[in-house]
Amino acid sequence: MNPLATVADLGATAGHTILVDGVSFEVYAGEVTALVGASGSGKTTSALALLGQAGDGVTLTGRVEVAGQLVVDGNGPTTADVRGRVVAYMPQHPGSALNPARRIGTTLRELEKLHRGDVDEAVRAAQLPRTTLRRFPHQFSGGQRQRVALAQALTCRPNVLVLDEPSTGLDSITRLQLIHELRALAATGLGILLLSHDLGLVRALAGRVVILDAGRVVASGGVDVLPAAPEMPDRGTTTAGRPLLEAMSLSASLRPRGRDVVLENVDLSVRAGTCLGIVGRSGSGKTTLARCLAGLHERHTGRLLLDDVPLPVLRRRAREQNRRVQYVWQEVRGSFDERRPVDEQVARTAQRLRGLPPAQAHEEAQATLARLGVAAVTAARPPSRLSGGELQRAALARAVLAHPDVLIADEITTALDDHGTALVVDLLAELKDRGTALIWIGHDLGLVASVADEVLVLDAGRVVEQGPPATLTTDPRHPLTQALVAAATPHSPPVVSIDTRSEPRR
Template sequence: MTLARVDNLRATAGSAILVDGVSFEVVAGEVTALVGASGSGKTTSALALLGEYGDGVHLAGRVEVDGRVVVDGNGVTREAVRVRGRTVAYMPQHPGSALNPARRIGTTLRELAKLHDGDVAEAVRAAQVPGALKRFPHQFSGGQRQRVALAQALTCRPSVLVLDEPSTGLDSITRLQLVQELADLAAAGLGILLLSHDLELVRALANRVVVLGAGRVIESGGLDVLPPAPDLPGAGTSTAGRPLLGAMSLSASLRPRGRDVVLREVDLEVRAGACLGVVGRSGSGKTTLARCLAGLHERHTGQLRLDGRPLPVLRNRTREQNRRVQYVWQEVRGSFDERRPVDQQVARTAQRLRGLAPELAHAEAVAVLARLGVAAITAARPPSRLSGGELQRAALARAVLANPDVLICDEITTALDDRGTALVLELLTELKARGTALIWIGHDLGLVAAVADQVLVLDAGRVVEQGPPATLTTEPHHELTRRLVAAARIGDPGSPPVLSIDTRSEPRR
């Protein structure tokens, strides 16, 4: 049974053509996947099912959902209001935009359940977020917020579920659990539209595949139309220089007086020209560690040192200290001002922290963005007109323009396809060669192992194992490390989801 049909969809913004002639179907009990590079039109095409579009965008073609015409030759119809959140539920790539920061999760879910006759307990179970109802969105890690947003969508009891990069920010263990849960939802009759650059996720779930490129359908059919996964270049190991950034007995809590401790006695050191990798399950404390090092999390104890000297919290750091330690965080959309073009915001870093003239700073910003695959015409738009992957690379470019000595990267490739990831790794390889110290926080143990010289494994805020990546991936000692390695090695397209993985709830971040 066809739940949604898109025929010859066209999306334009002025003279720019964003989507041209895209067609696909969403069928009950099946998963349709839209794949393609960042900016290929996946999100624009998917949002047409809800009759939603960006500022200045016009939709044409024909979109039918549950027998209702949502888009016709004249644009979006009044029927779109009838399907949003009822027939079709959408989980965005950046979950922060879907969660109310001032309300507890349980309050929001219960209101949605009342409106749509939903089941809060079932939605929470399917999204793998037990114990979430009494907490606020800021008390979750990025990966946990992703699953809370999924629970919010499922509470509406939709017939069609649109998932925009649902594996973003998830560790390999949780990602395998997500595969099983989504397969169960499809088996129960839900129609799923999956937007993803994660080809392993697509191979595990999809019945139909539509490959997009520059807003057009390149290929469509079964899993055989998926491109092969290329070997990504690694940043490689390096000869480390002098110690740059260090943490000693670093502990952190979410609330005053040491309540809700999320980091416990962490010690680390990163040297010039080296890369320290940090891995762990979603909610293990990775992002809190990054925020402490960047000076953004003030409820911490212990010592931070830069070049052997005390490093205070951000509000007490000098301009030079701010320049030397830069942080690229996981959910980047909220870090951009919607009222200003992206290229100007990227250039502002070089102006404020290095004293460059506006013209020189802008030229440097455009050059770095181009190296990362973000064209000048794209970077000149406001943030809402860029895809998640384009904004992720713009956030990296913004930090790089400070010429930092230490660059902290928190899940900076989660929204990127293989080409985008390769461009990022090429740039970071150059930075390492110049002596920049990198801290790479990630959920993909294989990618972290490829770029890092040393790896820390966090579990419940503690370092449970550390060492060279080759040792950790071939001879893991801690149980969590063994589970992460086992989950990362499951890449066979025909492999079924792993059902024996421990599904205990993760700690708060």
């Protein structure tokens, strides 16, 4: 059987820096080929070569052929145009693939006409409700935007589908359903190139695996070449501390006068030196809750208190209040200025909020970034030159340099492999030991349960269950919690179906 896509001896350089060196792999019809590796290992650069694309200042060499068309030859990209109908690419950060000024339906209908696709089929395969078509990208959670971007790619009806971290931001239930949908898509004859650090997803889908490290292939074969997942140490069960941040009867809406309610009467508190975990399905209101606590979502009612003092919205907060409550965004790329080096932006937090001189702030920034596995030479680049995982860790370092009393972390390990996740968990455990209150928002119930002292489960903007992680994972009472636990268990069957009538929430 001839491959749909062949990559042979691919090289990529940016100046004197080697990004990819001698990478080769094939993608076959009806199969999934997975590129696996740590952030910055060259996965995205290798995948974009199927489109004949590379970043600014990046030179491609080698040979790439897709559906009989030569896309890259020894002199670099050719004039072949394979994007869309031949190769569809879903980026790791879906915000970059969606037009914020246009409704989802308008974009998908145009792609349908251009590529003779089927919008209804694409929306169904991406597990999205029909109401998706009436909404704008900003009205969705990160996990929902991921699925919207997938629907956009599927509408093109490509021969080869490139998925860059497709499980990012998805809860365990939706992730399990994604596995079944991607298997079904491959069974139709679609060739899938999967880029992922999610080894469970790779094991469930891939027939061929290529492991990259520092731009080189270090192993290839079946799923047996994948490393075993390390055990995550239990970091929970802290009981010390006083109530620090509290929310009482917190409700929020997307539009004025309480229309499109996304949170309803949420109560929570987190003590100094403890971690509150917040889990739920994509679109359950987790990010809106985080933004309310950070002062970024102004259409809310209820009370927010920091040390028993009312906490206003961000634009009205004093600098010290801003320093004390820090928020790490779920989609971090948009929070960085592309015109300035990343390490400079990380250091700026310590200068602006703690008054450190530039040299000392830069030294702290480099040390914290190194602690998280981001080298100084990498951090000195602009944001576009960092991988999603590297930028995610840089965003965490930026917040940590404020020395906050409360750190709100929204899906901060979605772009990280096991090693990167362990580095993040170690740093946050150290902050917690120093008395920092952590609010960890995540879709991975197992990870959240391993670090949290209390877990709150959200469903459709309401708290449906709350308690110690050991209780929620061993004796869940609410159907959603039971479904999240079951879906997170290896080899478990699907436990729920998508309700296509429901309105998406953030």
